[in-house]
Structures are given as structure tokens and as C-alpha cells.
Amino acid sequence: MLTKLLKYEFLSTGRIFLPLYLTLVGVSAILKLFITIERSIDLMIVPQVLFTLLYVVLIVAVFALVYILACMRFYRNLLGDEGYLMHTLPVKPYEHVLAKLITSIVWMLASIAVAILSVIVLAYQKGFFRDMFNMLGQLLEAIGVYWSKPSFTFTVVSCLVLAVVTTVTGFMMFYASMAVGQLLRGHRIVGSILAYFGFYTISQIISLIMVLVLSRTEIWEALEAGNLSLINMGAWNPFSAFFAIAACLNLVLCVSYFVITNYMLRRKLNLE
Amino acid sequence: MAWELNGERPIYLQLVEQIRLRIISGRYAPGERLPSVRDLAAEAAVNPNTMQRALVELESCGLVITQGTMGRIVTDSNEIINAERKKIAESYAAEFASKMTGLGLSEQEIRDYMEEALSNESKQRL
Amino acid sequence: MNQNSGFDSHEIKAGELEPAVHAGRSTDESREESGSQSVVPLLECRRLTMRYAGNRDALSDIYLKIYGGRIIGLLGPNGSGKTTFIKLVCGLLRPTSGEVLINGHEPGVKSKLAVSYLPDRIYLNDWMRVHQLVSFFEDFYDNFDAEKAYSMISRLGINAGDKLKNMSKGTKEKVQLILTMSRNASLYLLDEPIGGVDPAARDFILSTILTNYNPGATVILSTHIISDVERILDDVIFLSNGKIMLAGAADDIRAKNGCSIDDLFREVFKC
Numbered sequence: 176m177l178t179k180l181l182k183y184e185f186l187s188t189g190r191i192f193l194p195l196y197l198t199l200v201g202v203s204a205i206l207k208l209f210i211t212i213e214r215s216i217d218l219m220i221v222p223q224v225l226f227t228l229l230y231v232v233l234i235v236a237v238f239a240l241v242y243i244l245a246c247m248r249f250y251r252n253l254l255g256d257e258g259y260l261m262h263t264l265p266v267k268p269y270e271h272v273l274a275k276l277i278t279s280i281v282w283m284l285a286s287i288a289v290a291i292l293s294v295i296v297l298a299y300q301k302g303f304f305r306d307m308f309n310m311l312g313q314l315l316e317a318i319g320v321y322w323s324k325p326s327f328t329f330t331v332v333s334c335l336v337l338a339v340v341t342t343v344t345g346f347m348m349f350y351a352s353m354a355v356g357q358l359l360r361g362h363r364i365v366g367s368i369l370a371y372f373g374f375y376t377i378s379q380i381i382s383l384i385m386v387l388v389l390s391r392t393e394i395w396e397a398l399e400a401g402n403l404s405l406i407n408m409g410a411w412n413p414f415s416a417f418f419a420i421a422a423c424l425n426l427v428l429c430v431s432y433f434v435i436t437n438y439m440l441r442r443k444l445n446l447e
Numbered sequence: 448m449a450w451e452l453n454g455e456r457p458i459y460l461q462l463v464e465q466i467r468l469r470i471i472s473g474r475y476a477p478g479e480r481l482p483s484v485r486d487l488a489a490e491a492a493v494n495p496n497t498m499q500r501a502l503v504e505l506e507s508c509g510l511v512i513t514q515g516t517m518g519r520i521v522t523d524s525n526e527i528i529n530a531e532r533k534k535i536a537e538s539y540a541a542e543f544a545s546k547m548t549g550l551g552l553s554e555q556e557i558r559d560y561m562e563e564a565l566s567n568e569s570k571q572r573l
Numbered sequence: 574m575n576q577n578s579g580f581d582s583h584e585i586k587a588g589e590l591e592p593a594v595h596a597g598r599s600t601d602e603s604r605e606e607s608g609s610q611s612v613v614p615l616l617e618c619r620r621l622t623m624r625y626a627g628n629r630d631a632l633s634d635i636y637l638k639i640y641g642g643r644i645i646g647l648l649g650p651n652g653s654g655k656t657t658f659i660k661l662v663c664g665l666l667r668p669t670s671g672e673v674l675i676n677g678h679e680p681g682v683k684s685k686l687a688v689s690y691l692p693d694r695i696y697l698n699d700w701m702r703v704h705q706l707v708s709f710f711e712d713f714y715d716n717f718d719a720e721k722a723y724s725m726i727s728r729l730g731i732n733a734g735d736k737l738k739n740m741s742k743g744t745k746e747k748v749q750l751i752l753t754m755s756r757n758a759s760l761y762l763l764d765e766p767i768g769g770v771d772p773a774a775r776d777f778i779l780s781t782i783l784t785n786y787n788p789g790a791t792v793i794l795s796t797h798i799i800s801d802v803e804r805i806l807d808d809v810i811f812l813s814n815g816k817i818m819l820a821g822a823a824d825d826i827r828a829k830n831g832c833s834i835d836d837l838f839r840e841v842f843k844c
Contacts, residue, residue: 179713180714183709185702252698256695256696257696258665258699259690259696260696260698262663262664262665263663263685263716264685264713265682265683265686266685266713267682287597360625360626438747442667443667446660447667452804453825454800454803454804454834454836455833455836456827456828456831457824457827458823458824458826459824480813485784485786489783489784492776492779492780492804493783494644494804494805494806496642496644496785496807497807497824500824520609526637546618
């Protein structure tokens with residue numbers, strides 16, 4: 176059932192993202208054209224400025240839309256009139272939530288990819304790819320040197336993990352807020368905003384506690400004493416420890432949000 | 448001849464009456480196979496269960512016979528049909544008599560009215 | 574036992590009709606539950622209560638047993654709890670107390686497969702075309718009959734390539750009805766299907782319900798407009814302020830009260 180849900184999620188959201196992506200790439204191509212011609216014709220300055228503006232707006236839009244659409248889709252599809260259709264499907268509530276979450280993550284990755292593509296289009300010149308590959312080669316060499324040092328690898332990996340977990344938690348926080356907000360009959364949007372502030376406050380308090388706890392040096396010593404025997408000494412440096420612990424806390428929050436959302440949809444659903 | 452049903456009396460009774468009339472008038476000929484319960488119900492725009500009940504009732508007075516899974520047929524016994532016809536004719540006549548008498552007409556006036564109505568009816572049917 | 578086309582007539586004995594709707598804690602109807610009805614009821618409610626915030630009981634202490642093969646009218650004025658009842662059966666609401674069981678199970682994935690629900694609003698996504706909606710239903714419900722759906726759609730002259738949002742409200746409602754009735758479900762719940770609908774559309778709806786009739790399935794129709802609908806009802810349930818006032822076979826009620834269900838309704842619910 177989950178795959179079927181995903182199919183319709185992408186069908187519904189793709190109608191908006193795909194044209195937007197095409198527009199973005201198209202605009203960057205046109206802008207590139209202007210930049211190339213600019214050298215020969217002075218008149219092109221006004222359209223070029225306009226298109227630069229358009230490009231910036233589109234880049235922002237492409238990322239903002241991932242969140243905006245995630246919220247709108249969740250609200251309309253699961254809490255609005257369409258909820259009468261969705262919640263009477265022979266599907267478990269958590270599958271609905273998972274489908275929306277996966278879709279949002281995919282569009283986020285897609286937006287990043289398309290943004291990079293548009294930058295490539297803009298920056299392209301003869302020998303671009305050759306230069307890029309050379310630079311990439313040099314970068315990989317440098318990484319190769321450092322990769323043997325566990326502190327480096329661990330820091331980089333934990334940083335990436337944190338980035339991913341934070342994004343996912345970000346989506347779940349919106350979903351959970353809406354799931355809680357619908358309890359406030361008649362004022363569901365207000366309820367969602369209040370719930371969001373509530374969750375935000377809680378997450379801020381947790382991160383504050385984490386920072387305070389970590390800044391006490393006894394903890395550092397304990398970490399570096401290597402009671403985690405799997406990791407080489409030095410892998411747990413202040414940065415990687417911070418990232419790792421933050422990632423774990425975010426994961427806990429994320430799972431909590433998922434549980435809350437699922438519970439609300441399963442037991443406290445109130446459409447209309 | 449459309450099905451005329453109102454909600455004030457049990458629907459199944461009204462169906463019994465109307466099917467009986469159709470049999471007596473020959474619209475459903477003796478021995479003819481009746482449409483299925485579903486089709487009859489759809490035609491009359493009533494619930495199949497209600498139509499079923501009506502047909503069971505008709506069966507119990509012999510106007511309709513069930514042939515296992517093959518459905519129902521109208522009885523081919525003219526005796527039964529004639530007996531039913533007689534019963535209804537008697538009740539129509541009794542109703543007519545009591546209503547007309549209730550208007551305060553004399554017996555002769557009642558007969559005159561009836562003859563006129565009959566001749567009008569036969570003119571219409573020509 | 575009467576073996577007739579398509580009917581499981583264990584409930585019909587010559588001249589007697591066993592009520593397939595039992596309401597009330599004790600079966601104080603004169604007919605006893607026969608051995609043949611020791612099957613699990615299609616729908617059963619025990620002490621079913623729904624209380625919204627503010628201490629208002631939308632439904633209170635409902636006892637009900639419903640079996641298959643019936644067309645049942647859930648009748649009551651606005652606010653009597655009809656929609657709340659239907660939502661509870663569909664699993665769109667959780668009861669405050671008591672239970673509702675479909676084929677013996679609480680509302681869940683299994684019951685949602687067996688229940689086909691038509692809400693009283695437009696609930697399908699606007700941007701989809703009719704044939705996409707048919708595919709949608711086909712994808713999620715393995716008891717969906719796409720052929721039947723398409724034949725009804727073409728019979729109404731609806732173009733399967735049209736987008737829902739370009740249709741009139743009446744046509745949208747017909748599409749929704751077609752999709753609901755094209756499922757081979759055990760329980761059909763239709764919430765106010767004929768409210769605010771023109772007579773031709775109403776006739777279409779009623780005849781669709783009748784022609785889709787299947788002796789294993791029950792249709793529960795909720796409405797406050799009774800005169801148009803009462804001739805197709807097997808049984809009726811009168812709901813008032815969240816309580817069942819009356820439940821039984823329609824013809825029995827007509828015989829007992831000497832008037833139509835509509836007349837009785839007006840009498841019972843007059844202000």
C-alpha cells in the first residue's frame with residue numbers, strides 16, 4: 176500500500192515541482208545567454224538584471240516550496256475534505272505519514288540537485304567539465320590523505336548525518352504540529368501554529384541543555400577516555416561529538432514527532 | 448400501467464394488490480414466467496426484499512407458483528384466477544354501493560349512473 | 574427454505590419477516606433471534622457513545638445489531654447524530670466509550686475494505702480526471718469493479734477524460750456515488766446522498782442503490798428527506814439527539830401506525 180500512496184503523492188506534487196524545475200533551468204540558461212552576450216551588447220543590461228532577479232526568486236522558491244508544499248499537502252490531503260477519502264482507504268495511518276515524509280525528502284534532494292544543475296548551467300564555459308574533474312580529483316586526493324584519520328572521517332560523517340536528520344525532523348515537526356493542531360476544533364490552523372511553537376520551544380530547551388551539559392569539561396574527558404572502545408582515540412573530538420549527540424537528540428525528537436502524529440491520526444482524528 | 452405506491456400503507460401489501468390486478472387483468476398471462484425479483488423490484492423502484500415478501504404472499508394464496516431456482520410463474524389454474532377476480536369485483540362493487548348510497552341517491556339513480564359510466568368506458572376502449 | 578434468485582432467504586419465512594435490525598439492550602421484539610442469526614452481525618454497536626468537548630453527547634449508549642441484505646434508513650433531523658454514527662463505523666472517529674464492530678472487528682484496515690462510504694461533501698481531489706479516480710479506487714480496493722464504474726459513467730454521459738474541477742456539483746456527486754457503489758463492499762454508508770439534488774439525479778441515485786443490491790451487503794442511507802426514499806427501505810432507524818427512538822421494519826411500522834414513515838417522522842419530530 177505504501178508504494179501506491181507514494182505513487183499518488185508524486186503524481187500530485189510533481190505537477191508543481193517539475194514545471195518549476197524546468198523553469199529554473201530554463202531561466203538559468205537564458206541568464207547564461209545574457210551573460211555571454213553582455214560582453215558585446217550594452218543594451219542587454221536591463222533584461223539581464225530582471226532575469227538575475229527571477230533566478231534568485233526561483234532558487235528560493237524551489238527550496239521554500241518543498242516545505243510549503245509539504246505542509247499544504249499534509250493539511251489538505253489528511254485533514255481537509257480529502258481526508259474523508261484517505262482515512263477510509265484500507266491503509267494504516269503510519270503509512271500515510273511515511274508516504275508524505277518520504278515524498279518531502281525526495282523533493283528536497285531533487286531541489287538540491289536541480290539547484291546544482293542550474294549553477295552548472297550558469298557557470299559553464301569551455302573546458303568547464305575538464306576543470307571540474309581536475310578540481311574534484313585534487314579534492315579526492317586531499318580527502319584520501321585525511322580519511323585515514325578517524326577524527327576527520329567521523330566529523331564529516333557525523334556532520335552529514337546531522338544535516339540529514341535535522342531536515343527529516345524539520346518535516347516531522349510540521350506534520351506533528353498539524354496533527355496536534357487539528358484537535359482545536361474550529362481553529363485548526365491556529366492550533367497548528369501554537370503546537371509548532373510548543374515543539375520549537377521544547378527542541379530549543381533540549382539543545383540548550385545539551386550544550387550546557389557538553390560544555391562541562393568532565394564530559395569531554397570521559398568521552399576522550401575512550402570508554403567507547405570501538406572508536407580510536409581522537410575520533411571523539413569536540414566537533415564530531417557535538418554532531419553525533421545532536422544527531423541522536425534530533426533522531427529522538429523525530430521519532431517522537433512520528434509517534435505523536437501517528438497517534439493523533441489514529442485515535443484523535445476529527446475531520447471537518 | 449405504472450406501479451402506484453404510496454408510503455402510507457405497507458408497500459408489500461400494495462405490491463400484492465397490484466400484481467394480483469395484473470394477473471387478473473391478464474397482463475401477466477396464466478402460466479407466464481414472471482420477471483425475477485430483482486427486475487420486478489427495479490421496475491417498481493422498491494426494495495427487493497419487499498418485492499420478495501409480496502411474492503411470497505401471492506404464493507400463499509396460490510396465484511403464483513415457485514419453480515425452484517427457475518423463478519416464479521403465474522398459476523395456470525383459471526379457477527384460482529377467477530376466484531380472485533370474483534373477490535375483487537365483489538369488494539369494488541361493495542365499495543361502489545356503499546359510497547353511492549352514502550350520497551343519498553336512490554337505487555334507480557345509482558343504476559343509471561353506473562350504466563352511463565359503463566357505456567362511457569366501453570366507448571373509450573374502442 | 575425459499576431458494577430464489579440471488580436471495581439468501583433464511584430470514585424470510587412464509588409471511589413472516591425477521592427483523593434484521595435489532596436495537597435496544599434486550600430484544601423486546603416478539604420475534605426471537607433464530608439459530609440462523611447466530612452468525613456474526615455485519616454491524617454491531619454496544620454502549621456506543623461519542624462525546625465532543627463541551628459535554629454534549631452526539632451519540633449516547635447506542636445498542637444495535639445489523640445483518641446483511643438490507644437497505645436501512647437512518648432518519649433524523651440535523652444534529653441528531655447520523656453523521657457521527659457513520660463516521661464511527663468508518664473509523665473516522667473513535668468512540669468516547671462503548672464499541673462498534675464490523676463483522677466482529679473494530680474499525681481498522683480490514684473493516685475499511687469491507688465498508689464503502691459516501692460522505693455528504695465533495696471529497697475527491699479536484700485536479701484528477703475521472704479515469705484517474707477510477708484507477709485510484711482500483712489501486713487501493715481489490716473489491717472495486719472498474720467495468721461497472723465505467724459503464725455507469727458512460728451511461729450518464731460523463732466523459733472519463735474530464736477533470737473533476739470542470740464539472741458541475743451535481744455531476745461531481747454522481748461520480749462520487751458511482752465510485753462508491755462500484756465497490757463490492759459488505760456495508761455501504763451513504764450520508765445524505767439525495768439532499769439538494771434534482772429529481773432526475775435522485776431517481777438515478779435510488780435506482781443505482783437498488784440495482785446494486787446484493788443479498789450479502791447492507792446499505793445504510795442517512796437522510797432527513799424521507800418521502801422520496803422510504804419505498805426502498807427495508808428497515809428504518811429514528812435517531813434523535815444521539816439516541817435511537819425507533820427501529821424496525823418499514824412495512825411493520827406502516828401497518829402499526831397506519832401512516833407513511835414520512836408522516837410518522839413529522840409527527841415524532843415536530844417542534
